[in-house]
Amino acid sequence: xxxxxxxxxxxxxxxxxxxxxxxxxxxxxxxxxxxxxxxxxxxxxxxxxxxxxxxxxxxxxxxxxxxxxxxxxxxxxxxxxxxxxxxxxxxxxxxxxxxxxxxxxxxxxxxxxxxxxxxxxxxxxxxxxxxxxxxxxxxxxxxxxxxxxxxxxxxxxxxxxxxxxxxxxxxxxxxxxxxxxxxxxxxxxxxxxxxxxxxxxxxxxxxxxxxxxxxxxxxxxxxxxxxxxxxxxxxxxxxxxxxxxxxxxxxxxxxxxxxxxxxxxxxxxxxxxxxxxxxxxxxxxxxxxxxxxxxxxxxxxxxxxxxxxxxxxxxxxxxxxxxxxxxxxxxxxxxxxxxxxxxxxxxxxxxxxxxxxxxxxxxxxxxxxxxxxxxxxxxxxxxxxxxxxxxxxxxxxxxxxxxxxxxxxxxxxxxxxxxxxxxxxxxxxxxxxxxxxxxxxxxxxxxxxxxxxxxxxxxxxxxxxxxxxxxxxxxxxxxxxxxxxxxxxxxxxxxxxxxxxxxxxxxxxxxxxxxxxxxxxxxxxxxxxxxxxxxxxxxxxxxxxx
Numbered sequence: 001x002x003x004x005x006x007x008x009x010x011x012x013x014x015x016x017x018x019x020x021x022x023x024x025x026x027x028x029x030x031x032x033x034x035x036x037x038x039x040x041x042x043x044x045x046x047x048x049x050x051x052x053x054x055x056x057x058x059x060x061x062x063x064x065x066x067x068x069x070x071x072x073x074x075x076x077x078x079x080x081x082x083x084x085x086x087x088x089x090x091x092x093x094x095x096x097x098x099x100x101x102x103x104x105x106x107x108x109x110x111x112x113x114x115x116x117x118x119x120x121x122x123x124x125x126x127x128x129x130x131x132x133x134x135x136x137x138x139x140x141x142x143x144x145x146x147x148x149x150x151x152x153x154x155x156x157x158x159x160x161x162x163x164x165x166x167x168x169x170x171x172x173x174x175x176x177x178x179x180x181x182x183x184x185x186x187x188x189x190x191x192x193x194x195x196x197x198x199x200x201x202x203x204x205x206x207x208x209x210x211x212x213x214x215x216x217x218x219x220x221x222x223x224x225x226x227x228x229x230x231x232x233x234x235x236x237x238x239x240x241x242x243x244x245x246x247x248x249x250x251x252x253x254x255x256x257x258x259x260x261x262x263x264x265x266x267x268x269x270x271x272x273x274x275x276x277x278x279x280x281x282x283x284x285x286x287x288x289x290x291x292x293x294x295x296x297x298x299x300x301x302x303x304x305x306x307x308x309x310x311x312x313x314x315x316x317x318x319x320x321x322x323x324x325x326x327x328x329x330x331x332x333x334x335x336x337x338x339x340x341x342x343x344x345x346x347x348x349x350x351x352x353x354x355x356x357x358x359x360x361x362x363x364x365x366x367x368x369x370x371x372x373x374x375x376x377x378x379x380x381x382x383x384x385x386x387x388x389x390x391x392x393x394x395x396x397x398x399x400x401x402x403x404x405x406x407x408x409x410x411x412x413x414x415x416x417x418x419x420x421x422x423x424x425x426x427x428x429x430x431x432x433x434x435x436x437x438x439x440x441x442x443x444x445x446x447x448x449x450x451x452x453x454x455x456x457x458x459x460x461x462x463x464x465x466x467x468x469x470x471x472x473x474x475x476x477x478x479x480x481x482x483x484x485x486x487x488x489x490x491x492x493x494x495x496x497x498x499x500x501x502x503x504x505x506x507x508x509x510x511x512x513x514x515x516x517x518x519x520x521x522x523x524x525x526x527x528x529x530x531x532x533x534x535x536x537x538x539x540x541x542x543x544x545x546x
Contacts, residue, residue: 228402428540
């Protein structure tokens, strides 16, 4: 016989194993529908991958029995236990799929009701075989909500975009890309938090300018309430523009009652924190670390201490970075100790952007309590546990969602989209950061607010240079062509840089290590500075509305 094994990073939990179902039972739903159990959604693509490979190998070696396996990390085991990787026999599932005993629906199946695996393969094979003939072409792709996660969508400056090709074929018009300021139409898959994309597409509404307030279930009479922006209102502003009466500053709509109520509950000093973490499918450290265990290797911490601080640059109070290799063990305990000292015993409000910091903190503190004897007077517990149980830990992204609409974010709630947009409409941020007045461990006399002009077809629009782009420029000016290998400007490249620093021996020079660490420190510092800037902009606007 022959064996096909596919290695995936999707994890499995062997503690959910059921008697009588074998390993493959871990991949099945717990509840049966019409007397049959289905493959869990998170494992279905992986099982289909193996099924296709088994099908191809079987066609090539028709006399051989071909078995299929999935190899997955097992989160129920730790590095000091056996079975940390589970090799699951999915041959029976594949037999059901190929034989048609498990009818499935696939993306792009032209709406056919429950096509079998083989019928879908034959249809696609026939389409591709005939595509080279001038008399036959592949039917236009089905576009819809699944396009929002298209991995073939490129920036406007890149070459061929698969997303643009699909939408052009399906709609007869070329859509804009997310970073494109041109005149092409904006596809509705870019509409923030929209749950009715497929329904709208079925109605022939592919682009935002096809939409009306009625399509978005938006009633303008609900504006101006203390409950803040609703989802339909944000969508309406994004698709149809901000109504003239809804803003006093172009490109900005502010829900003042909600924002004022939120800000009034905050206590000084204001602390802004951002964590960089890694969760590897296979643990890097020895001991009781399980697959996908959180490893907190970095944080940054800014402070706004006094009421008048909304007029001066925020202070970069502390930072932590440990990325010197697995021989030092997990950095989690040292991370927590450093963070506890940085935040101190004061009751000032702590801010984050998205729930990531709260989730990581809870996970690390709980793991620490399970693996070590924590005393009642433990300093880490006394200073950090209250952030989960009492001391305010405020998610600024939630406040932004409810209080502020910035036209230039194009619907994104990412801090990296919010920062340049809010800098572009805040005179206070221009006043504070428009000169070389910001200094810290990683930046000396730096100017964050820098005017630029952009536009197409001869038009020039004044705007603010993206501070995250400035990081790349800073690296380029210092390191030249080598900067691309060291620049960290988003969370993904931060994780890549961390794993590069884990390499041992001579695979990474000391100079390269130093560059990577400097880039990590600058990137994480900018994240917490960005949060402080958002709060400073809010404070300035609230003062003007008094």
